[in-house]
Amino acid sequence: MTPTADPTQKRPLGGVLSVEGLDALLRQLQDRGYLVIGPIVQDGAVTYEPIASHQDLPRGTGDEQRPGMYRLRRRDDDAFFGYASAPASWKRYLFPARSPLFRAERSEGSIQVDDTPPVQPRYAFVGVRSCELAAIAIQNRVFLDSNHPDSTYAARSKDLFVVAVSCSDPAGTCFCQSMGTGPEAQAMFDLRLTELVGGSEHRFVVTPGSPAGEQVLAAVPHRPATPADVTAATEVTQRAKERMGRSMDVTDVHDLLLRNREHPRWKDVGSRCLACGNCTFACPTCFCSDSEDANELGTGAAVRTRAWASCFGLDYSSMHGGTIRTTIPGRYRQWMTHKLATWFDQFGTSGCAGCGRCITMCPVGIDITEEVKMIQESDRVKTTGEMQ
Amino acid sequence: MSEATKPKLAVWKFSSCDGCQLSLLDCEDELLQVVGAVEVSYFLEASSAIAEGPYDVSLVEGSITTEHDIERIKEVRRLSGILVSIGACATAGGIQALRNFADVREYTSTVYAHPEFISTLKTSTGIADHVKVDLELRGCPIDRHQLLEVVTALLSGRKPRVPTHAVCVECKKRGNVCVLTEHGTPCLGPVTQTGCGALCPSFNRGCYGCFGPAENTNIDSLTSALRATGMQDRDLVRVFRTFNAWSPAFRAAGEKVAAGGVTQ
Numbered sequence: 001m002t003p004t005a006d007p008t009q010k011r012p013l014g015g016v017l018s019v020e021g022l023d024a025l026l027r028q029l030q031d032r033g034y035l036v037i038g039p040i041v042q043d044g045a046v047t048y049e050p051i052a053s054h055q056d057l058p059r060g061t062g063d064e065q066r067p068g069m070y071r072l073r074r075r076d077d078d079a080f081f082g083y084a085s086a087p088a089s090w091k092r093y094l095f096p097a098r099s100p101l102f103r104a105e106r107s108e109g110s111i112q113v114d115d116t117p118p119v120q121p122r123y124a125f126v127g128v129r130s131c132e133l134a135a136i137a138i139q140n141r142v143f144l145d146s147n148h149p150d151s152t153y154a155a156r157s158k159d160l161f162v163v164a165v166s167c168s169d170p171a172g173t174c175f176c177q178s179m180g181t182g183p184e185a186q187a188m189f190d191l192r193l194t195e196l197v198g199g200s201e202h203r204f205v206v207t208p209g210s211p212a213g214e215q216v217l218a219a220v221p222h223r224p225a226t227p228a229d230v231t232a233a234t235e236v237t238q239r240a241k242e243r244m245g246r247s248m249d250v251t252d253v254h255d256l257l258l259r260n261r262e263h264p265r266w267k268d269v270g271s272r273c274l275a276c277g278n279c280t281f282a283c284p285t286c287f288c289s290d291s292e293d294a295n296e297l298g299t300g301a302a303v304r305t306r307a308w309a310s311c312f313g314l315d316y317s318s319m320h321g322g323t324i325r326t327t328i329p330g331r332y333r334q335w336m337t338h339k340l341a342t343w344f345d346q347f348g349t350s351g352c353a354g355c356g357r358c359i360t361m362c363p364v365g366i367d368i369t370e371e372v373k374m375i376q377e378s379d380r381v382k383t384t385g386e387m388q
Numbered sequence: 389m390s391e392a393t394k395p396k397l398a399v400w401k402f403s404s405c406d407g408c409q410l411s412l413l414d415c416e417d418e419l420l421q422v423v424g425a426v427e428v429s430y431f432l433e434a435s436s437a438i439a440e441g442p443y444d445v446s447l448v449e450g451s452i453t454t455e456h457d458i459e460r461i462k463e464v465r466r467l468s469g470i471l472v473s474i475g476a477c478a479t480a481g482g483i484q485a486l487r488n489f490a491d492v493r494e495y496t497s498t499v500y501a502h503p504e505f506i507s508t509l510k511t512s513t514g515i516a517d518h519v520k521v522d523l524e525l526r527g528c529p530i531d532r533h534q535l536l537e538v539v540t541a542l543l544s545g546r547k548p549r550v551p552t553h554a555v556c557v558e559c560k561k562r563g564n565v566c567v568l569t570e571h572g573t574p575c576l577g578p579v580t581q582t583g584c585g586a587l588c589p590s591f592n593r594g595c596y597g598c599f600g601p602a603e604n605t606n607i608d609s610l611t612s613a614l615r616a617t618g619m620q621d622r623d624l625v626r627v628f629r630t631f632n633a634w635s636p637a638f639r640a641a642g643e644k645v646a647a648g649g650v651t652q
């Protein structure tokens with residue numbers, strides 16, 4: 001995956017893949033030693049799992065997403081990529097829910113530490129949406145661009161091959177367009193597909209975004225794209241933009257949230273929020289973790305594991321003397337102001353890619369775009385009330 | 389470890405079904421190692437041999453339902469170093485705490501041929517209502533991984549990790565679909581304490597709340613969401629009144645619905 005591609009550069013026309021060509025592409029990636037992960041339908045949802053061929057893909061499947069609700073629906077066409085973002089993001093491959101850190105055992109007066117990192121597969125992600133690439137870029141920034149890059153994240157992401165797919169049918173909870181993160185990937189992909197399903201020929205307009213992508217494409221049967229193909233692909237993106245489910249006005253959001261730390265809306269949202277943490281685990285940019293210690297029964301050896309953590313948990317802000325963020329309004333406020341405001345101060349980017357997962361996956365349908373709107377609208381309302 | 393330095397473990401039973409004690413016996417792979425590491429001094433479910441106290445660690449199953457129980461739990465407390473209450477009965481009064489919502493005399497006269505021989509308290513309550521408890525393991529029944537975590541932590545002298553956050557946390561870590569948002573199946577996971585490994589949602593069922601209320605008790609908001617799945621008030625009261633009916637948060641949630649308190 002190449003992180004930079006100059007979007008101002010004149011775009012190559014690229015090529016056109018048939019459905020058989022898509023299969024050849026998947027085979028080509030497998031032949032090059034990649035573990036190919038792509039969308040499948042499982043337990044009533046689209047999810048990203050290892051795939052063998054186009055037969056595994058969610059053909060003819062769309063989705064419906066609203067605050068607190070996700071359902072699959074039957075499309076009236078045969079599109080392979082006609083759904084929006086899947087409930088579980090790619091995060092679980094690059095930053096798994098649990099990963100081993102080390103095992104330490106006492107032996108004859110010394111302590112033996114085994115911290116050999118597990119062998120990582122080389123991943124090829126197929127069907128990555130533009131917002132998801134933006135989210136991966138945000139996590140790259142968090143985990144890699146620091147004085148102490150995260151070695152396990154680096155090992156998982158360094159050989160990543162990305163086949164992006166342009167969105168055709170944004171969900172009701174999508175708002176990438178207003179976040180400037182979609183619906184068509186502009187960078188960070190090796191290949192980008194735009195699916196053209198209506199009409200005489202089910203095909204994919206394919207655009208390489210890196211030398212690796214060019215090499216793979218060269219090894220896969222395809223025909224050159226005609227101006228008509230390119231126009232049709234542009235129309236897919238245009239239609240997607242017109243059907244964006246939600247939007248967020250982010251022009252002033254950093255300062256807005258920081259000058260409204262005492263806004264009554266925090267208490268209002270806190271009265272609905274369950275502090276269950278679902279939004280943070282579903283969010284493709286949330287990166288918090290905790291280390292968990294366990295002991296083996298027979299040997300007494302200590303095993304340390306890194307595991308996902310959520311700022312909605314009480315123990316998250318527990319330190320000497322007690323828990324700092326005791327109220328649910330306080331925790332929701334911490335989460336949202338971090339995403340949309342202090343993330344800029346910390347990492348120089350927004351913490352939100354506009355994928356809408358936190359909205360869809362919230363059991364009580366709390367909607368980050370709505371919460372911002374409410375604060376925006378009453379920005380000048382005098383506020384009272386204390387929160388911890 | 390020599391016999392002399394092995395910590396002494398006792399397992400006590402009050403009003404309960406024995407399911408939690410069975411979880412200890414159910415640790416098949418690990419049981420021999422546990423028995424190797426501790427001296428099981430009192431465990432009638434497993435052995436009739438009784439070694440005298442005091443005991444370093446006592447696991448207490450069951451709820452307090454008689455005057456005699458009250459005396460006995462005080463004695464157990466006196467004999468125990470660390471007292472761990474295990475299971476929904478010991479931590480919240482169990483399913484038998486349904487009597488707390490009714491008239492126990494009516495129950496006994498319905499169930500027993502000679503209710504006059506039954507000497508029982510009006511309520512079924514958890515151990516912590518009567519003596520100081522050092523650690524609670526929730527669940528109906530408890531989770532054997534949590535039990536082993538307690539045993540291994542105490543053996544190595546660290547604090548056991550028994551998280552108090554919601555089942556959802558574990559459900560998401562396991563990569564399950566969310567049955568509530570993705571299937572529309574009622575689920576108590578968001579307000580139930582983790583510990584079971586999100587067992588029911590992993591099999592496409594909603595969580596039944598076996599581990600009692602989680603640390604965050606914003607249950608009224610979930611009640612509204614459950615109503616939206618089509619649950620009626622009668623059913624809502626019932627889901628809060630199962631194994632952990634008498635836990636303060638579930639009790640309050642059920643009472644609120646029963647009184648018509650939580651609407652949209």
Ligand code: SF4
Nearest residue numbers: 283352353355356358
């Ligand atoms: S905050 Fe919500 S919309 Fe933004 S990236 Fe995270 S899950 Fe997606």
Ligand code: SF4
Nearest residue numbers: 273274276277279362
């Ligand atoms: S916003 Fe929704 S998903 Fe997030 S913690 Fe609150 S209730 Fe759970």
Ligand code: SF4
Nearest residue numbers: 556559566567575577
């Ligand atoms: S299935 Fe239940 S426990 Fe799992 S995330 Fe959804 S609401 Fe939480």
